[in-house]
Amino acid sequence: MLNRLYLCDVGGIFTRDGRRVRTNLLYRSSGLNPLRKSDRARLESLRLRHIVDLREPKVVRRQPDLFSTDTMTHLPVQLGAFESIKYRDVLMRRVNWDELAHPRLYADMLENNGDQICQFLNLLLDVSAPALVHCAVGKDRTGVFVSVLHLALGVPRDEVVKAYMVIKPHLNQHFPPSIRWLLKKTQVPELAYTVLPEYIEGMLDHVDEKYGDAENYLRAIGFGRARELREKFLENQKDLEGI
Numbered sequence: 729m730l731n732r733l734y735l736c737d738v739g740g741i742f743t744r745d746g747r748r749v750r751t752n753l754l755y756r757s758s759g760l761n762p763l764r765k766s767d768r769a770r771l772e773s774l775r776l777r778h779i780v781d782l783r784e785p786k787v788v789r790r791q792p793d794l795f796s797t798d799t800m801t802h803l804p805v806q807l808g809a810f811e812s813i814k815y816r817d818v819l820m821r822r823v824n825w826d827e828l829a830h831p832r833l834y835a836d837m838l839e840n841n842g843d844q845i846c847q848f849l850n851l852l853l854d855v856s857a858p859a860l861v862h863c864a865v866g867k868d869r870t871g872v873f874v875s876v877l878h879l880a881l882g883v884p885r886d887e888v889v890k891a892y893m894v895i896k897p898h899l900n901q902h903f904p905p906s907i908r909w910l911l912k913k914t915q916v917p918e919l920a921y922t923v924l925p926e927y928i929e930g931m932l933d934h935v936d937e938k939y940g941d942a943e944n945y946l947r948a949i950g951f952g953r954a955r956e957l958r959e960k961f962l963e964n965q966k967d968l969e970g971i
Contacts, residue, residue, distance in 0.1 A: 732902040733767035734758040734866045734895055738874050739961070741891060743882035747962040753857045754961075756874050758866035759783070760793040771795050771860075778859040780848060782869040799855050803848060805841050805869045831926050833919075834872050835934030842949035848873055849880065849951050853960060865903075867895050867923050875928060879942035880954055881961055885932055892928040899923065 735758075739751035755774065763771075778799040781788060785804055793800070838845070852859060863869040871892045878888045899922050908921050918924060939945040946954055 730758045730865060730899070730902045731904055732898075733760070733763060733770070734898045734902070735767075735770060736894060738877065738891070741878070741883055741887050743962065744884050745882060747882075747964070749878070749881055749883065750961050750963055753859070754852065754874075754877070755858065755860045756866060756870050757860055757862040759791065759862060759864045760795045761791040763794045768795060774858055774860075776858050776860050777856040778851070780851060780859065780861040782844075782861065782863040782873065787864060797860075801851060801855075803844050803851075805837070805844050805863070805873075831930040832934060834868075834927050834931035837869070837872050838876070838931060838934065838945070845873060845876055846949045846951045849877065849946075849957060850953065852877070853953060853956055865899070867899065868919075871895070871923065871928065872931065875931065876942075876945075877957075877961075879932075879935070880946055880951075880957055882958070888932065889925055889928055893923055893925060896923050 734756075736756050737751050738754045738756055739749040742748050752774075755776070760771075760779075776797045778801065779793065779795070779797050780801045780803055781793060782803055782805045784806075785802070788802060788804075848861070861870055861873060875888050875892055878891060883891070903921050919927060935942060935945050939948060943954065946952075
């Protein structure tokens with residue numbers, strides 16, 4: 729949907745105990761269709777081994793990735809009622825956005841897609857890196873999955889929020905103006921074309937309120953390899969001494 733590829737390394741930020749998330753292991757992006765020549769060159773330079781596509785099947789069939797790697801994983805993530813919205817209903821203002829775009833939207837995504845999140849984290853351990861994860865725009869589903877990874881690694885809350893929000897300047901510049909205008913005209917919530925901190929904060933609140941912490945959430949979805957994940961994704965003290 730974006731008119732220019734968004735691409736970002738999810739590493740480089742620090743955990744609560746002062747360790748840094750390794751770079752060149754996982755990238756996040758917007759959809760890989762279409763791709764400019766320069767975007768393809770950027771992707772090729774990363775020597776990616778694995779791509780995880782979080783889009784729903786009908787979108788994958790309509791707009792298949794235009795870049796492939798050794799391993800391609802389709803891991804469709806449910807967005808609840810958002811998937812059933814019809815453009816005609818939006819144009820006729822028949823959609824109750826207060827019910828759909830509520831601040832706990834991402835919390836619902838956590839609850840409805842625990843199996844997919846567990847699979848994603850296992851894939852990061854079991855399939856060769858570097859890897860890339862993307863959805864259509866790269867902000868909601870991708871943002872939530874990367875945020876869960878950061879939580880699992882011990883990244884503090886404020887840094888999780890910052891990492892989620894880092895896509896905002898790119899969205900402001902490269903989200904198609906005509907579509908943005910139409911969405912605003914039909915009073916669609918801002919979340920449709922940008923990122924807002926209250927949504928990721930609502931997800932973080934949900935984790936704290938229901939599970940107590942990220943460790944308990946991971947156990948609840950059946951992921952028991954948090955230590956392995958930290959060993960793979962966090963630099964050790966010797967690595968940091970060389971910075």
